[in-house]
Amino acid sequence: MSFEISEYPPRTFSDKYQKYLAPHGVLLPPHQVLKNKKLGDRAEEALRKAFKITVKKLKKMKSACANCDKTDGVDLECEGCRGVRYCSVECKEARLPTHSLICHHIKNEAVDQVVECLPSPVPLGREVLRGKGGYVGDWEAWFTRHTTLGDSIASVAPLVSQWWGYTGLPNPGEEALKASLQRIVSNVFSTVLTIGHCPSWFPDYQQTSTDREFHIHLLGADEPEVGAVTSGIIQVSSRVLGRPLVVTLVAPDLTKHPVTFSWAPTSPYQVTPSVKAVAYPGLYHDFWREHIATSDPKAKVQRPDIALAIHPGVHTSDMLTLWRPTLQLLALEQVPLTMTTYNEAEFEETLEKLAPLGLKVVHKGLNPLRSLHAKQTPYEPDHIWAANSYAIAIDNTRSSRAGT
Ligand SMILES: [Zn+2]
Ligand SMILES: [Zn+2]
Numbered sequence: 190m191s192f193e194i195s196e197y198p199p200r201t202f203s204d205k206y207q208k209y210l211a212p213h214g215v216l217l218p219p220h221q222v223l224k225n226k227k228l229g230d231r232a233e234e235a236l237r238k239a240f241k242i243t244v245k246k247l248k249k250m251k252s253a254c255a256n257c258d259k260t261d262g263v264d265l266e267c268e269g270c271r272g273v274r275y276c277s278v279e280c281k282e283a284r285l286p287t288h289s290l291i292c293h294h295i296k297n298e299a300v301d302q303v304v305e306c307l308p309s310p311v312p313l314g315r316e317v318l319r320g321k322g323g324y325v326g327d328w329e330a331w332f333t334r335h336t337t338l339g340d341s342i343a344s345v346a347p348l349v350s351q352w353w354g355y356t357g358l359p360n361p362g363e364e365a366l367k368a369s370l371q372r373i374v375s376n377v378f379s380t381v382l383t384i385g386h387c388p389s390w391f392p393d394y395q396q397t398s399t400d401r402e403f404h405i406h407l408l409g410a411d412e413p414e415v416g417a418v419t420s421g422i423i424q425v426s427s428r429v430l431g432r433p434l435v436v437t438l439v440a441p442d443l444t445k446h447p448v449t450f451s452w453a454p455t456s457p458y459q460v461t462p463s464v465k466a467v468a469y470p471g472l473y474h475d476f477w478r479e480h481i482a483t484s485d486p487k488a489k490v491q492r493p494d495i496a497l498a499i500h501p502g503v504h505t506s507d508m509l510t511l512w513r514p515t516l517q518l519l520a521l522e523q524v525p526l527t528m529t530t531y532n533e534a535e536f537e538e539t540l541e542k543l544a545p546l547g548l549k550v551v552h553k554g555l556n557p558l559r560s561l562h563a564k565q566t567p568y569e570p571d572h573i574w575a576a577n578s579y580a581i582a583i584d585n586t587r588s589s590r591a592g593t
Pocket of ligand 2: 267268269270271272273288292293295
């Protein structure tokens with residue numbers, strides 16, 4: 190589950206103009222794009238218009254009053270972010286205490302939405318990696334010590350600034366554009382860095398040997414986890430762990446991703462020399478019975494060192510009902526579990542929902558490797574969400590398990 194909207198104007202723009210703006214996979218400067226005859230004689234005018242239409246569509250998405258949802262006469266704007274509107278002073282004041290906490294995020298989001306229109310501004314291939322890998326504690330370390338991304342971002346900011354001129358919006362300046370590119374790039378790497386980082390939340394992790402393969406189960410895996418494998422960026426997780434990695438994706442929804450059908454538990458897909466991927470399109474219980482608890486040596490695979498559920502959504506009772514058997518299985522089998530949530534509200538509600546299960550929470554709080562690309566939630570204007578915002582680590586090896 191996510192708050193992603195199906196019709197997102199910057200994505201529509203980027204998809205449509207990718208073949209002109211980034212024909213070889215990297216964003217070109219405007220003067221080179223405008224030489225392309227296929228864009229027609231009035232290319233510059235057409236591009237300016239396309240940007241303006243996109244900006245207008247984005248504005249329309251936030252045209253209702255952020256307090257009462259009224260759509261007529263919504264003329265008052267927050268001066269801080271210019272991204273939230275109200276129908277009256279009363280409505281604006283009613284929201285002030287909660288809006289002021291996220292106003293700067295909404296201001297950033299407005300910059301990010303324009304930058305997101307631009308296809309491939311920062312190259313993200315294998316060549317961005319720097320050094321030998323190892324523990325990544327936060328984004329600062331990632332951008333400066335483990336990759337060349339910080340340098341690439343600094344060098345493309347002037348180019349993004351040139352394109353900004355086509356939007357008709359006031360230019361926020363190169364520093365703001367750099368910060369925006371960094372947020373957008375963080376979104377790409379948040380999950381793979383969290384996979385590599387999450388074992389460090391468990392007290393016993395340091396004692397495990399580093400020469401053998403590390404086995405991690407990604408529960409409820411979907412598009413982003415599949416994409417991390419197919420793009421190869423999953424190798425980042427192995428670099429962070431400093432050891433070979435086997436990622437096992439388990440979820441009924443994997444049936445939607447035919448590319449995973451050949452990643453069988455007994456013949457994993459070798460993604461890179463240090464990473465193997467496995468996919469099981471079904472329930473975790475069935476996977477466990479068929480491949481872990483089995484006595485058939487042909488079907489049996491290694492037990493997981495850790496399980497990770499990216500945004501399982503167990504803050505809602507419906508999702509908790511679906512997840513409860515898996516949580517109980519992991520507790521019974523003493524498999525450490527980490528889960529992430531999209532925002533603080535979900536994090537608090539998740540902790541509340543988990544409390545009666547008697548699980549041993551050994552780490553909880555903001556994830557230092559959360560996506561910095563925060564967006565306003567569509568249903569609650571004063572909440573923001575971002576991938577892997579908060580993390581909860583449950584040490585089932587030392588739990589006072591429910592029923593025991
Ligand atoms: Zn109102
Ligand atoms: Zn504001």
